[in-house]
Amino acid sequence: MKRKLTVGAALSATLILASAIQVSAGTAQAAPVTASSKGSTLRSAELKSLAQSYAPAVAQAAGLGASEALVAKDAVLDANGAKHLRFERTFAGLPVVGGDLVAHLNPAGKVKSVDKAAEATIALPTLTPAVPAEKAAKQATGAVQATVGVTIDEDESPMKEVTGSSEPKLVIWATTGTPRLAYETVVEGVRESGIPSAQKLVTDAATGEVLSTHEQYLAAAASGTGKGVFVGSVPLTTNSASGTFQLKDPSRGNMYTTTLANKTSGNGTLLTDTDNVWGTGLVSSSQSAAVDAQFGAAATWDFYKNSFGRLGIRNDGVGAYSRVHYGRNYVNAFWSDTCFCMTYGDGASNTHPLTELDVAGHEMTHGVTANTAGLNYSGESGGLNEATSDIFGTMVEFSANLAADKGDYLIGELININGDGTPLRYMDKPSKDGGSADAWSSGVGSLDVHYSSGPANHFFYLLSEGSGAKTVNGVSYNSPTSNGSTLTGIGRDKAAAIWYRALTVYWTSTTNYAGARTGTLKAAADLYGTGSAEYNAVAATWSGVNVN
Incomplete structure (x- = not known):
């Protein structure tokens, strides 16, 4: 599903993105289980x-x-x-x-x-191969030279040169058909494009027939540097190919960034560079926004992996791609489930790109939500959907820990969509934006989802930091409660762990605020125990935003 302003995965003056919380792997003091969708x-x-x-x-x-x-x-x-x-x-x-x-x-x-994985009974008459290992290696090499094999990228060229192969290893092939003795061989080479490749082949040890071929890698990771509009100077993992570098990260599911060059359709053109130094930090360089986008995707990947063991948005190890320079004067950013990609406009006068770090984390979290609870994008569940993106988008900002964009509980504070330097949303007191609700009421579900997210964002801030005046990372906050209670926070790490487990284990597409309370209490019980300080804090904090 393509998400823009009208369906709420986009960023605009009325749209409110990420909320702050820092999560580190293994921080939560879980009882029998850590924050994971399945345990x-x-x-x-x-x-x-x-x-x-x-x-x-x-x-x-x-x-x-x-x-x-x-x-x-x-x-x-x-x-x-x-x-x-x-x-x-x-x-x-x-x-x-x-x-x-x-x-x-x-x-x-x-x-x-x-x-x-396979039900077939294994009963082999012999474990002695009819094909000698040396011949098996030659057969595997010949098969690859004949371009037998599956490439990671469909548009990649055939292998033009074989550079070596591993010693064939005897295995039992049981994936398909009757189990049989086979060889497993890895053949390395270089494709026509100059990109290295490694084919893992399984061949029948009696006949040499190719039973399976799979490309293990099709990339040579390189260490580059970039200077983005918002992220400042950052390291980038790129792909080395044919004497040039691609803004593509082999270490994170081959995520990559393209430019649409002000068009509004297509996949865009993959960004390349000759010296692996990307962007100038100025919008006048088309690479600067791309640096923000690529780093944002990497930071989002790292946050979910390091915090929850989640490998990518779908948890399948596949990296999403990003498109920059969408349209002209497009003041928005959006996630699309259809293309499995992030898209960023260049903002007013094409000089204010929407590539801030918490925007990236916010939008890609819509993809995580779609692949877990699938919260409907209307009513109270829609508010929870938006709040989830705010929460984990800000978590990405905190976890990245950049000097140029420090973690905070302000949403989209650097992109200046309002034109007066104010952020889109405030997690400590959501109503400061002029439309969001601080606490639940019977009519909250009738608000735009970016405003009905207020009680959940407020809950998350209070659970993390507690009520009252305080300063975090140089930003002053003063968060009240709806019932006048005084709350002590449990920290961003634990609050995020609870929210993630509720999202991935307990919530469904129709979960409302009452259901969110129930789900987070179950999650807190799973992680820290029923009656624990964390469990009690979740209950008290929901009461502090009038969800009882």
């Missing part, structure tokens, strides 16, 4: 060891044979003690490609169910 995803040696201890029971429940064994890969622990253990499988000591499985255990440790 606590932990990959430490201790957790793998825990998972491995259940391997025999899982193998028995899965009906594996005597020659098969399980190797722990990952573990997700729910708040109630339920376990979701991911394993790779081996047969006679050989890795089974397509043999992975996930076992679901109840809190007592009993296996309830097992989800297998």
Whole structure:
């Protein structure tokens, strides 16, 4: 779904973007689980060891044979003690490609169910390959030279040169058809475009037939620098290709930035540079806004990954792309689910781009919401949708910790859409913008969603910082409560962890403010325990914005 001003993912004088909160991975003092949409995803040696201890029971429940064994890969622990253990499988000591499985255990440790990648029984007549390893390597290389393989980017050219290959490794192929002995080989080379590539091929160990080919990487990451309009001087991870550099980040799902050159359609043209030094900080350089956009996308990626273990907006490891210089005098920015991309206008007179950091985090969070709770964009759920973008957009700003754009609880304070230097929204007292509600009332759902977000934004500020006058990062705030209570904040990290878990675990498309209260209380109980200081703070803070 394309989101602009009319549907609320955009930025304008009436639109209010991100709210401030800093979240760091592992900060929350969770009870059995950290802030995750499905529980606590932990990959430490201790957790793998825990998972491995259940391997025999899982193998028995899965009906594996005597020659098969399980190797722990990952573990997700729910708040109630339920376990979701991911394993790779081996047969006679050989890795089974397509043999992975996930076992679901109840809190007592009993296996309830097992989800297998492949159901076929493994029973091989021999483990001796008919094709020698040396011949298998040549067959794999020949297959790649014949351009067999899937590229990461559909428009990439075929491989023109093979530079080497790994020693073929014997595996069991069980992904499709009858399990068979196979070789796994990685063939490295260079495409016509000059970009390096690595093809992982699986070939039949009896015939040499190619069973699978997949490109592992198609990028050479490079360290560049940029100077944006708002972010100042920042490091950029770029892609090196054919003697030039692309504003494309191989380390973050290949996210990239294009220019629309004042057009309003199309994907735009990927920005390139010869010296890997981007922008001047001035709007007169077309690269400056692109630096803001690319850094904003990277900062959003890092925030979600470091705070919640979320890999990208869809949690699938794929980076969204950004388009700058949209239209002429376009005073807006928007996220589109359709193109899976961020778009920024250049503002009034094409000299005020909308590429501020909290704008980037705000808009891309609409994508996160769409892929989790899917909050409807109307009524109270619409206000919660906008507030979620405000909250995590500001979290991105705080977590990036830039000297040029310090974290604050002001929304869009640098883009100056109002023309008088004021921000779009204030989280400590939302009504300061002239339209937002400070607290819930029966008519709040009839407000524009950018104004009905007020109670949620206010809740988040109060939960993070508490009520009354204070200064944060050099900005003065004075936040009242609707019931006159005095509140003590629990910190941005914990407040964000609670909001994220409620969004990803408990809320649905129709959640209203009452449901938001219920969901965040459940989330606080999951993370910190029922009756904990954090749980009690959530309850008291909702009362402080008249949600009881």
